[in-house]
Amino acid sequence: MKKPHLIVPEGMEFIRDDIGYAPAVLAGNTLYISGQIGRDDQRQLVVDKEAQFVMVFENMKRVLEAAGGSFENLVEMTSFHTDMRDLPLFMQVRDRYLQGVYVAWTAIGAASLCGAPGYFLEVKGIAQLN
Incomplete structure (x- = not known):
């Protein structure tokens, strides 16, 4: 069995060794996407609510694409909402x-x-890649 490896899209190189965070981990053909939030590449919060939601999905899209997938590969999603x-x-x-x-x-x-x-908003997911 292949060892799981980290998926880190360009611009998301801020892996946090101190807390054990990576944007995603690929184990076999299953991609586990960590909770994505509404931060831009400068790690700044996107303040407008709708724009923040868009940024969350843009960040998820980048993670999926870095792993060779797309939203069509997503099979499970959990969203966390403050309201x-x-x-x-x-x-x-x-x-x-x-x-x-x-x-x-x-x-x-x-x-x-x-x-x-x-x-x-924070959204995490699981994707099945081919």
Whole structure:
């Protein structure tokens, strides 16, 4: 069996050895995508709510592409929301990226994300690559 390896897209080289974080880990044909948040390449929070949601999906897209996949390979997704009333906006943004793709999805309410104010969404997922 192949040893799992890290997937680190260009611009996401900030692996945190101190907390054991990588954007994703590929084990066999299964890609485990860590929780992606609305930060840009300078690790700055995207403040506007819709733009932050878009950034989350853009970051997921970069991880998937770095592993040789796309949203079509996504089979499971978990979203964490600081305000569950944001679900309609979340679903609008999600549907822009997952057009015609249906995944096992769980939405969870969270008091806070990343231990800092201003984060509204975090999304993690599992993809099956060919």
